[in-house]
Amino acid sequence: MKKFIIILLGIIVYCSCQDDNNSNRVKPEVSFSDFQDSRDSKTYKCITIGGQTWMAENLKYRSPRGSMDGCYTYGEENMRAQDIVINQELWADSIRAGITRGEFEGTVGTMKLADILVLWLDYFKPDSYINQVENSYGATFPDAVISLRRIYNNLYPQALMEVSKQFFEKAESTNGHYSSKYGFLYTYEGALQAVPDGWRLPTDDDWKKLEETLGMSVSEINILDEWRGSYEGDLLKEGEQGIGFNAGYAGARVYGSHMDGGNFYNKDVNAYFWSATRKVESDTVDLGITRILFLKEDRIMRSSSKLSAAYSVRCIKE
Known part of the structure; x- marks a missing residue:
């Protein structure tokens, strides 16, 4: 009985700590609007936060030539000549x-x-x-x-x-019509080409400004290839804990092939987003700066990637 009471008290304390953590999260003020893409008549919910207006949905524009334009749905094969x-x-x-x-x-x-x-x-x-x-x-x-x-x-x-x-x-016939929920995955060049007029691919600094608005400390904001912050990633996710940015776990088309021969991974687990900023790795290698969210992680990863990978796109208004 004594052991049971100790366990019960532990659970209560843990839940109280969780509630305290959640209550300490200060959600910034946001407002919402809509944008209709004249190219395909798709309408996007948008969110304005800290003076920035972002699409609150992943870009769903399918580039005319599909994979030859660097635009993929989940599991789509590359076209060959x-x-x-x-x-x-x-x-x-x-x-x-x-x-x-x-x-x-x-x-x-x-x-x-x-x-x-x-x-x-x-x-x-x-x-x-x-x-x-x-x-x-x-x-x-x-x-x-x-x-x-x-x-x-x-x-x-x-x-x-x-x-x-x-x-x-x-x-699409085998991936549950992925694009209607998650939008498309774009290579770096494909992302730059797919953005509608009046919008652009956000820079690394645009992402940093958003993260700072969400509460990330200046001391962490420039860290690369590590999880940063405390709860800012959680604020970007879908659900009551979020602010309406509604980042879904779309997964990615990663560069290269892996053990099972495929290159599409982490749907319903991770979200990957491009920035427009590139990092010079060597004389022959440029990398793109990205953001990653994880289902079981409240923080945000600022990372780098080969430009041939295909990730989700969140546009920011010019």
């Missing part, structure tokens, strides 16, 4: 339209060049088709090769977009 294939039917229709326009005039022996081009549509795919025509008749009909390359280049962006869409939809 060999994955992008021109639609054979569109290719054939475009060549026939070129013939109608008179772009492939001339004869080869007793056959019209146009008839040869139509015949070869059944034997060669677009990539090898141009090479075949160039090797066989390029010296005699250089303008025909130029026309074929123009047709190919006109069709290529559509083919790229179609493959990008397929890769995105494949990943």
Whole structure:
């Protein structure tokens, strides 16, 4: 019985300490607004704190070329050049339209060049088709090769977009439609390109100002690659303890492959955010300065990362 009372008292003291810690947290004044991105009509909740206006949601803009623009949903594969294939039917229709326009005039022996081009549509795919025509008749009909390359280049962006869409939809079908909840993961360059007009990728100093507003001490604010502060990270999280910044645990696409061969990690455990600030590691290596939040940690990690990793983006208003 005595042992039980001691344990009970310990629990009460612990809970009281926790309540005291929570009660000592001074939440800064905030206000909220909305922003609609004209590119895709998505509307974001925004938070103004300490003179800064941040998006209170991760950026959800999908860059047109997906992974080739450094934009990923969770688990999305990288596109490769060999994955992008021109639609054979569109290719054939475009060549026939070129013939109608008179772009492939001339004869080869007793056959019209146009008839040869139509015949070869059944034997060669677009990539090898141009090479075949160039090797066989390029010296005699250089303008025909130029026309074929123009047709190919006109069709290529559509083919790229179609493959990008397929890769995105494949990943979304297995990741619980991640992007609708967590937004997209961007490489450093992808993040810079994805920010809407009137907003920007926050600098390291922007993050520091936010952290200082939340109560982080000046003595800790410049520490790199360590957890800093006391409860400031908790204020950025979702839930009653937060201020409405609502950082979710989106995980990341980390650089390189690991033991299981993948590179997407820590969904529902960690949140990773880019800053626009870079750190020169050597003559050939630049790193980006980041922020990391952890499910079981109240503090904030100020860290560095290779620019090829893909993290969440919180935009700050210009």
